[in-house]
Amino acid sequence: MSRNVEADVVVVGAGLSGMIAARALLAAGLTPLVLEADERVGGRILTEEVTAGVPVELGAQWIGDTHQRMFALAEELGVQTYRQYDDGETSYELVGSGVLREGEFHARFASELKELELVLRRLDVLAAEVPVEAPWSAPRAAEWDAVTAGAWYDAQGLSPVARTLLEICTVGILAVPTAEVSFLHLLFTIQTCGVTSELFAESEGGAQTTRFVGGTGEITKRLSALIAAHIVVEAPVQTIEHEVDSVTVYCRGGLVARARRVIVAISPTLAGRILYDPPLSGVRDQLTQRLPNGSAMKAFFVYDEPFWRADGFNGQLISDIGPARMSNDTCIPGDDHGVILMFLEGDEARTAGRLPEPERRAALTAELVRHYGPRAAKPEFYVDGEWSDRQWTRGCYNANHGPHVWTKYGAALSTPVGVIHWASTDTATYWSAYMEGAVDAGERAAREVVESLT
Amino acid sequence: MSRNVEADVVVVGAGLSGMIAARALLAAGLTPLVLEADERVGGRILTEEVTAGVPVELGAQWIGDTHQRMFALAEELGVQTYRQYDDGETSYELVGSGVLREGEFHARFASELKELELVLRRLDVLAAEVPVEAPWSAPRAAEWDAVTAGAWYDAQGLSPVARTLLEICTVGILAVPTAEVSFLHLLFTIQTCGVTSELFAESEGGAQTTRFVGGTGEITKRLSALIAAHIVVEAPVQTIEHEVDSVTVYCRGGLVARARRVIVAISPTLAGRILYDPPLSGVRDQLTQRLPNGSAMKAFFVYDEPFWRADGFNGQLISDIGPARMSNDTCIPGDDHGVILMFLEGDEARTAGRLPEPERRAALTAELVRHYGPRAAKPEFYVDGEWSDRQWTRGCYNANHGPHVWTKYGAALSTPVGVIHWASTDTATYWSAYMEGAVDAGERAAREVVESLT
Known part of the structure; x- marks a missing residue:
């Protein structure tokens, strides 16, 4: 039951990054074909209405003040935004403290919070030495990539309260314990987002301050409507044959798409499951073996x-x-x-x-x-x-780099392989792992393709 | 160009483990069908004749005195063995020592070698606490799985010479730097093989003392000849549909095999690339995202x-x-x-x-x-x-477990999922990562299948 289709560019995955890439290709006069494995678009964005008027975000939820691409996209699509409610006190229970209101917690643990503050400032200073386009070229990359973030944290001599708070804040970003990622990756993550104060949402305007009216799903719904004629769902890509100026993409179910370029816009661990012919290099393959989702x-x-x-x-x-x-x-x-x-x-x-x-x-x-x-x-x-149970996602929020992954394999993360280009927020250099990064990466991949074809 | 075949059990991969499983199934009266992606059998065993009479091993090479399964297999297949040449002195150059003969090196660094000896004895003691069937149940599993082997080594206060020697010996087994694997995984590796003295080949009878006349390839050549009618090469498995008592296995190129059970006998990272329908659990999937080959x-x-x-x-x-x-x-x-x-x-x-x-x-x-x-x-x-460049192998020697992989995901490594069973040396409990482990795992998977069908 094979069916043959043609396009200028096949995009694998109708997540935000893939759809942004497809839209950019269309704008450049090229015909994209987005092949989505799932029965729905949106990838790691998934809004579910629990009851009438209450959409909840099972996936990506917030944007922050520096997410210009997302604000522009929302405006273009006519999606309103609103500020996250933030009045009142946070409630704490840490290291046997019992439940404490924020004021009480801050009073009792003032010195521990000062410790935490100093570590965050230190992280900002170190992160500033990491070039987001090439983290492996940081002067101390080898040293930072040989230890885990957890080991670096452990070595700071923090009190239990400060160490625990630091772990909770960091896991809130990485979605894996700090013992599993390299310290260089933590610094990259900070640098790609600005400073720790934005990332850890301590401050006004941090990464989790603004939401979309109707839910994040409004973004993907309206974006997909703009390119609906170019999306095929339930088309899991299993094989990509690539030549000097063409690709043939095979889906489960029999769909075969021919195009001049392909943008693989899924997380690296999923990208690594596609059979590429001729085979990709060992560097690229071992990279995708080493980027588990959180x-x-x-x-x-x-x-x-x-x-x-x-x-x-x-x-x-x-x-x-x-x-x-x-x-x-x-x-x-x-x-x-x-x-x-x-x-x-x-x-x-x-x-x-x-x-x-x-x-x-x-x-x-x-x-x-x-x-x-x-x-x-x-x-x-x-x-x-x-x-992680979802066949076409397999974990959130993003790819995590263990020790040595950035320094030994990082250059293969977004470098095109002939006619194959890579998108997804995991390949972004600005707010990687966020929606902003998905747009950044999708636009960059589309730009590469357009430049290579014109 | 699809072609349909039937068997009792499909085996994915004609490496040592898969072929051993197929042979055991045949012996039990079942009909196996081994689907091999490559154009050759043998997997991580690959003998190449450089010039007439000089076969060299690009893959697995040695066995040790405790590898009873491999000695028995060689005898059964009529493959002779011989001892690895080991007379004379080792040559050293470490930490700026210049080139030194063994006697000279031992004399100059006697105290450093004593340090190393003490660490190895300590490793043996700790490894003895790790149950090879369930490393996550070791009393101190959580502690050991939260740090890398490298961090544990660094914390031993070793001299540069001792630390460097320890790294070289360990990387010789893991094929990745110690900063990339959990300490629990190192202890598991030691325990699955016995003691460090066997593993690091310090002693007579260690893991690298005996070879096969004609090359290791003689083993896989003769083994494959016994089951030749049941092997199909150039049949890369891409999809496994599984039901209560049946599987349908789809290969690139159109071959479709129906059977009652399937044994996936390839490394976990490659097993994770197959599309399973219905989807495997998130635990199993995130496990295979986290077991990169060395x-x-x-x-x-x-x-x-x-x-x-x-x-x-x-x-x-x-x-x-x-x-x-x-x-x-x-x-x-x-x-x-x-x-x-x-x-x-x-x-x-x-x-x-x-x-x-x-x-x-x-x-x-x-x-x-x-x-x-x-x-x-x-x-x-x-x-x-x-x-790593080889499409159907993608790295050697075996799967490496980073921090938390054993404790959070380990139980999914060899537990069957319905009619799907797992082999390959990476799933063995005895000499995992060695040929002996490939046989151990292949026999175990075949036993599981036979028991489930009779």
Whole structure:
């Protein structure tokens, strides 16, 4: 049941990066064909309406003030934005402290927070030495890539509270424990985003301050509508034959697409599963063997109202008991429901994420009750979403680089191989791992293709 | 051009493990069908005749005294064995020592060698606490799996000479720098093989003491001949559809095989590239994202005679200048040529291995001349072999577990998923990563299948 189609450029994956690339190709007068394995577009963006008027984000959720590409895209697509609710106190429980309100926590652990602050400033200084286009060329790249971020953290002589807070903040970005990534990768991640204060959302305007009216899915829905004639879903790419000026792309199910170029716009670990003929180099192949996706999962509790606000809480908690290490108030403007998002990241995604839903929900409920009282036990709705089980995603938020990956293999991450180009946020140099990076990488890959064809 | 075939059990991969499984299935009265992606059988075993009478091993080469399965297999197949030449002195150059003969080296660095000895004994003691069937259940598994072997080594307070020697010995086994693997994985590797003295080949009867007459390829050639009617080469498996009591296996090129069970007998990173339908769990998938193959390469210099023997050398060198960190005399009994094998492992495989052959050969020649004098510059033949570039192997010697892989994902390594069973030496519990482990795993997978079908 094979079917043959032709295009100028095949794009593998209808995530944000692939669709941005396709749109840019169209704008340049080329005909793209986006082959999406899943039955839906959007990739790591997935909005689900829990109840009428309450869309929740099982995937990418926020943008920050420096995400110009995303603000421009939203404006172009007519998607409104709003600021994340952030009034009130965070609730803490760390290193046996019991549950403490932010004011109390800051008073009791002032010196520990000062320690943390000093480490963050030190990270900013070191990160500034990492060129985002070529992290392996940093003067101390070899040294930084030989140790894990966790080992570097451990060596800072921090108090348990400061070390634990640092771990929670970092895992909130990497979605794997710091023992699993190289210190150079942590510094790259900081540098690609600016400074730690933006990344860790300490400050106004950080990475998690703005959301989209209707949900992030509005972005991908409207973007896909612009290029709908050029997208085929349920077309998993299994083989790419490539020659000097052409590619033939084979999908499960029989679709065969011929084109002059291909942009592979999926995470590196998934890109590594495609059979390339002729074979890619050992460097490229061993790279994709070494870029596992993180482990992340989100759980949403929807209440009749955001009752915690009346108690002076901002809906954020930080806990080392868990199972969620962090939470957010993710209420929808104009809707009365109260929505709390609990994050399961790294080890918690791997332990609580593998429990039957009722057990996971019960453990998360107990945590919310500790922080916000008995009303937290009575949500109207609950929904959670896991990513490693999803055949066409296999983990979130992004690719993580263990020791030596950047220095020994990094150059192969985004360098085109003949007529094969690479996109996805994992290959971005600006806000890699974020939606902003997906756009950055998609635009860059499209630019490469256009330049090579004109 | 699809072609349909049927069997009781499909085996993916005609490496040693897959062929052993197929043979065991046949013996149990079942009909196997081995689907091999490459045009040849043997997997990580590859013997090449450099010149008449001089077969060299680009892949697996030695067995040790405790490898009973391999001795039995050789006997059954009528393949003779011989002892590796080991008379004379090793040549050293470490930490700026210049080139030193073994006696001189031992005299000058006696206390450093004593340090090394103490660390190896300590490793043996700790490794004994790791159950090979379930390394994650070791009492201190969480602690050991959170640090890299390199970090643990660094924390031992060793002198530069002892630390360097320890790194060279360990990389000789793992084929990646110790900074890339978890300490728990190192301990598992030791325990699966017995004790460090066997693994590091310090002692008589270690892992690298016995070879096969005619080359290791004789083993796979004769084994494949026994099951020749059940092997199809150039049949890369891309999709496995699995149901309660059946599988349908799709190959590139159109071959479709139906069977009741499937044994996937390829390295985990390659097993993770197959499309399984229904999808495998996130645990299994994220496991195979996290088991990259090592980086190893061998280079052979063939001379008119083993001239180093007359100078009292055993053909082994240990160097931290390199590019080879180690070498071996691999002459063939009954043949006059002198054969030196240079090992490029871990970083050296990634740097020297990516050079054009003439440059790599020149650097290796310079190293041999430093140790064995000007005659080393005049080989009759040179051949080397890289594994990461090979489409159907993608690295050697085996899968390496970074931090947290064993404790968070290890249980999914060999546990069958319905009708899908897992083999390859990477899944073995006895001499994992060695030929002995390939046989161990192949026999175990076949046993599982036979039990499930009878």
